[in-house]
Amino acid sequence: MLAEFRRETRDDEGQLGLPHHRGESDRSVGFEMEAVDLAQGLRDAGELQAIDSALRRLRDGSFGRCADCGDAIDPERLRAEPAALRCAACQRRHERRHPPA
Numbered sequence: 001m002l003a004e005f006r007r008e009t010r011d012d013e014g015q016l017g018l019p020h021h022r023g024e025s026d027r028s029v030g031f032e033m034e035a036v037d038l039a040q041g042l043r044d045a046g047e048l049q050a051i052d053s054a055l056r057r058l059r060d061g062s063f064g065r066c067a068d069c070g071d072a073i074d075p076e077r078l079r080a081e082p083a084a085l086r087c088a089a090c091q092r093r094h095e096r097r098h099p100p101a
């Protein structure tokens with residue numbers, strides 16, 4: 001499903017409008033806008049639960065922050081997984097503590 005989302009994002013760049021992916025200097029500029037676009041992308045993908053969570057986090061300002069350690073989540077990680085709740089390190093720790101059934 002992620003691969004599909006990425007492919008769709010690429011084909012449909014105009015609509016999803018993910019600006020300034022690669023430029024280091026553009027990282028913080030317009031980040032909130034990008035987050036909203038990502039949430040819209042999720043809605044298109046039908047990830048209702050993820051959208052709900054992402055939108056709630058957008059509203060309370062915690063989007064892009066790790067739920068465990070509070071650090072900023074790597075933008076690359078957010079792009080691949082917009083609904084990510086944790087930074088890569090905390091996600092790994094979480095998965096060790098709560099292995100998928």
Ligand SMILES: [Zn+2]
Nearest residue numbers: 066069087090
């Ligand atoms: Zn973390």
